[in-house]
Amino acid sequence: MALNDHAAILQAVTNCMDGYIWCMGKDLELLYMSGKTREMIDRVYGTSFETGDKLLEKYALFDPQGAQDWHRLYQLALDGIPQQITRHYHFAGQSAIAEINIKPFFYNDSFICLVCSAREMSDDERSRKKLEVLETRFRALTENSLEGMAFMNEREELTYVSPSVNRILGLTPEEMLGPFKWEEIDPDDQVALRGSLMEIARSYGQSFEGLTRVKHKSGEWRWMFCRLTNWLHDPAIHSIVLNFTDFTDRINHAIAAENSEQLYQSLFHTMPSPIWVCSRKDLSFLEVNETAVKSFGYSRDEFLQMTAFDLRTEGNRDDLMRVVREASSEPLRNKLRRHIKKNGEVAFVELVVEPIVYKGKEAYLMIASDISNTLRLQHTLMKERVERQVAITRATIETQEKDREIVGKELHDNVNQMLATVKLYLAAYGSAPHVNEELLNKSRIIIDDSIEEIRRISRSMVPPSLGEVSLKDSIEELTLLIPLSRKRIHLCLDQLNEAFISDALKISLYRIVQEQVNNIIKHSEADNVYIRILQSDSRLDLRIADDGKGFDTAARRKGIGLTNIINRSLTFNGRTVLNSSPGNGCRLHICFSLRGTE
Structure with a gap:
């Protein structure tokens, strides 16, 4: 069947139909328009449309915005989506409502045309459509509203419940219809709510507002802000209207804010x-x-x-x-x-x-x-630090003077006397050399002894250092050089590993041992002296003990020997412990950390 045959059939069919009918091609050109449609366009717009006209181009001359809307509708229909709309028209001082349909027409899967029709709606249809729109809007409002709504009759039965109740209380409207479930109201609030219902039922239009606790489907009690209004005398409603909104979060926030304020006040003031x-x-x-x-x-x-x-x-x-x-x-x-x-x-x-x-x-x-007390404490600590440094300096100077005194006495009392003897021998030898050959030999012996004595004094004054005599050998030699009379020295230096000890710490260890041994010789009257060094990866312990007469550690001491020992240990962050009492000997224990003792 040819396209012209289709057009003839469409023309014959549409002429027999009531309403306004027109057909559009793929390019939105006019293929056919019924006589009634031509008559209406001529009457309203004062123009006519012919086959092949671009319908929208001419329509745009009268209503550009309307032409855009029609183009959108036509395009959707060309895409295979039928369109049905309701439009209001005003012409000749009258208004009308038309229902418009636009549908694509195919034959053997081939697009033929868009078939468009419009018919004027009757008053009943208009009312029905308007009611449908209102119902749709009401349904959308009640379903999506944050507020719930319910109608209650005189017998305290719920005849309508909005769908939003599901979001508010977790219940469906059907679960709430029927007799009002007072058990779902908190017992403390039931009396007040019943009294309010009785009060507003006495007069038309009276309302009540208040907070009430209502049980959620989960069992949780929720705060509801309720408004009850008497519409029983309105024939269209004939109910007490209940509007309710969930106020739980607001009340919880208010409680939290109050608690927070109380907590703030408590923290602030305490x-x-x-x-x-x-x-x-x-x-x-x-x-x-x-x-x-x-x-x-x-x-x-x-x-x-x-x-x-x-x-x-x-x-x-x-x-x-x-x-x-x-x-x-x-x-x-x-x-x-x-x-x-x-x-x-x-x-x-x-x-x-x-x-x-x-x-x-x-x-x-x-x-x-x-921080006044902190600053005062810092000042005190600084003052003590300065005083301690002064004490260390004074002790160092006194030690140096003491060492000089020892050297002076050794040189005066020993070496000087020996050299004076040599001088006398040599003088006697010079007057009679052939007679006093023996004096020359004695002079040689005394000079050799003097040299050895000077060497001994030098070794006692000069500390060990890396590259020379080891610390272990120096301590052993120290115990041999000091005249100990009947005292016995017990050394335990087997755990000493000098590779992990700095030169400065070796010197301090040597001087501490030297000082304490001198103290023991001079004051302790001991028979035995014990010197022991224990060493691990991280610490070194020096222990020196004797079995002498001991002393009272709390008594004021005149000498500076122990002060020198303590000051030397503090220089290397050593911890000194001294234990002694009359009749119980003396035990000196110094612990050094081998980390950071450079």
Whole structure:
């Protein structure tokens, strides 16, 4: 069947149909238009359309926006999606509502045309359509509303419940219809709600609003803000209308905010540091905690009449003036300041200043840490450190003088006498050399002894060093050089590994052993002396003990021997323990850490 045959059939069929009919091609050109349609267009727009006309181009001359809407509808229909719309028209002082259908027409899977029709709706149809629209809108509002709605009749039966109840209470409308379930209302609220229902039922239009706890399907009690309105006398409604909104989150937030405020007040007033809140505009105090009141001597009322400037001396306010001028919103931390207390006492404080909003006002939260005692302690520690250094220096000088005295005595009492003897021998030999040959030989022997004596004194004064005599050999030689009379020395140096000991620490160890052994010889009256060095990867223990008469460690000592020992151990962070008592000998224990003893 040819296309012309289709057009003839369409023309014949559409002429027999009621309404307005026209057909469009793929390019939206007019293929056919019924006589009734031509007559209507001519009457309304004063123009006519012929076959092949671009319908939308001519229509755009009368209504450009309408032409765009029609183009969209036609395009959707060309894509295979039939269109049905309702349009309002105004012409000749009258209005009409038309139902329009646009459908694609195919034959043997080939597109033929768009068949478009429009028919004017009757009043009943208009009412029905309007009612359908209203019902659709009402359904959309009730389903998506955050508020629930229900109708209750005189017998306390729910005749309608909005779908939004499912989101609010977890129930379907069908589960709530029927007699009102009072058991789902909190027992404490039932009496008040019943009384309100009875009250509003007495007069038309009366309402009640209030909070009521309602059980959720999960068993949780939820806070509902309810509004009950009497519409029983309205024939269209004839119900008490219940509107309810879930207020649980709001109430919980309010409770949390109240608890937070109470917690803030508790923390604010019990903090151990002085805290103020002051205006960012002029630094006047807005709030103060109890610690600040106790620390600075002002009452809370006095503080609230003051500004931060009142806590500063005249010459110590420049930085506060800068803060006010710049209205800084940046926090200030660990600022050391001098504050004046009510009694005139100066307190050194570290301040942390944080910008906040307090009761709707821009403010600063100021937290002060009183470090006056800390500064005093630091000053005391510094003074003690200086005094300790002075003591160490004095002890060092005294030790040097003592060493010089020992050397002087050794040279005077021993070497000097020996050399004087040699001088006499040589003088005698010079007067009669052929007679006094023996004096020359004695002089040689005495000179050799003098040289050896000087070497002994030198070894006792010069400490060991790397590359020369080892620490172990030096300690062993030290015990042999010192005249010990009947005393016995017991050495245990087998665990000594000098590869892990610095030269400086070796010197200190040698001097400590030398000093303590000298102390034992001079004062202890001991028969046995025990020297032991225990060494591990991280520590070294030096122990020196004797079985002498001991002494009272609490008694004041005149010598500086033990002071020198303690000072030498402190130089290398050593810990010194001295145990002794009368009749029980003496035990010296020094522990060094081998880490960081360079």
